[in-house]
Amino acid sequence: MKGTSFFMNFDDKKEKLLEQLSKATGINFQITDSELSDEETVNKLKEMVVRFNVLDSKSSFYRAYLTRELSYSDAAAYIHRFHIDENAIRMLFYLESQVDYPKEAVSLLKSLLPDSQDALVQIDAKHIAIIVHFDSIPTDEDILQYCNEFLDMLESEAFLSFKVSYDLPINKFTELPNSYKDIVLAMHIGNIFRSSDHVYSYSTMGLGRLLYNIPVDEVETYLNNHINIDILAQLDVETLNLLEAFFDNDLSLAETSRKMFIHRNTLIYRLDKFADLTGYDVRKFSDAITVKLSLMLYNYIRSR
């Protein structure tokens, strides 16, 4: 909502929201003897603003719609007002900063979105959603290029480190809130299972999404029945990288040794060493699955 930026303190936010309400309704509201906390009061006022149809910018409308503060049925008036094409091909990107981002980040990202249909939505002090419109369905390469451009621009121009998650393109406006939910989850799961990466795609996180729903005690039981947590903790980065590369290269010794610039015999020696330590020979498909799962679950436990 225009003027209700999260850069303001709660009192300023309340004042701004009250001003918007009074502008929309002609009634002067006041807050007296409220038992609600500042945050709760601001949220209540936001709800009222939504109800009274006073979201006065496309960005504030999108924020309310994405976060389901505003249902699709209530959104119709805004869709009309902001000339939004409901059937356009669009994609949602979700950017996360480790620290509160400055206004500069918003200016930089907005400059990358010259299409008036595109929108930048400030979700909170650490998160930004970006809606980009396309003439045709973008390729995976195009999408990745967008993600990297957002990140590289923020880093090179403003030295701001962000991560980005995304889902598949959609062509129905009703799908936007679900897409938003998915990319928020993708960011969360990505931070757990692939914390050193900066780009997460919801659609390629299948196993992570599945494992994320398993209760921690069951994960611990699984690990203790297969590869003990203490043994996993002992593995050095060299072994972990080698295993990852071996899995990524479809358990091919030749391809893995080529990509890792190591001798085939060295790779065999290290895999033998791992088998001696854990009892699992990752050259066998069933053992490879167990090890892959165990490593992911171990990361999950550590992140908790």
Place this chain on the structure above:
Amino acid sequence: MADISLKNINKVYPNGFQAVKDFNLEIKDQEFIIFVGPSGCGKSTTLRMIAGLEEISSGELLIDGKLMNDVEPKDRDIAMVFQNYALYPHMTVYDNMAFGLKLRKVPKDEIDKKVREAAKILDLEKLLDRKPKALSGGQRQRVAMGRAIVRNPKVFLMDEPLSNLDAKLRVQMRTEISKLHDSLGATMIYVTHDQTEAMTLGTRIVVMKDGVVQQIDTPANLYQKPCNLFVAGFIGSPQMNFLNGTLNADCTAIQVNGATIQIPPAKTKALSEKNYGGKEVILGIRPEDIHDSQIYVDTQSSSVIEAKISVYELLGAEVYLYFDYAGTQVTARVDPRTTARGGDTVKFALDMEKAHFFDKDTELTIAN
């Protein structure tokens, strides 16, 4: 410009993954340092720690003697250039280069001066009014460089800046970056996974693997005196050939696949001093040190092997001959006038003066 010092730098992610291990490096003012290694080796992470985009888990980063660990990235006086040089599509080249300075509220006349100076260095003066879509890939990359130059930083950090360009443009831009380094006199740190880029650009190269520095040296030394099997295999294209063999008791010869190959005295000395007599070692030989010409084979009869050529590849100025030997695929880079063809059985002589020997267990170099 700036001296940079990295002391015992480590990076550990929240999930326990250690991306960089005990990284130590002293970079002198105006040096052009290259970080090279396969993907996931920690080179970009190290660069990002220097920029302040990644927190340093432990260790010290100093620029001009000043501790930078807790200094905000924007206050480190550095500029970065990335692979994905996003330009603002609706702005001219001039505005693209000026945008960062405008955001920092730099006075208008100063912006103008800096943009025009950078445009001159990069030969973009005639393109200042153009929009990005009217530029070629190389020109766009130069604009991205221009955005970094206008900041007039102490240090330039470049993360695979040429990866999105086609092969021809990469070669052209490589030359331009090299010229840029000379003209700006800036300290530059450049990350790449491409060893050709590393060899042609750097004054010194840092080879990394699994977050660990393998060797820091000049391009020539890395090629001629690799410190271990990994560096030997990584630097050079086509890759160095590695053959398993057993040394005789006095290290004067090595048995490889039934053939006895004599070892030159200097290398014999190094091998026997380190007590490798009678032991299994890895023999490394670069493709250009395997010869098929009759004269060479006749004069180097003590280092001849015989093999059946599986593939013949003519590249114009040279020919690659591939053959299997001792269970390994071997590549020889020979003169294009060679008469050898796929399917022929050919005698090859190894230039053992240029051979390398590696320990089979530690993979460290025994003799270069």
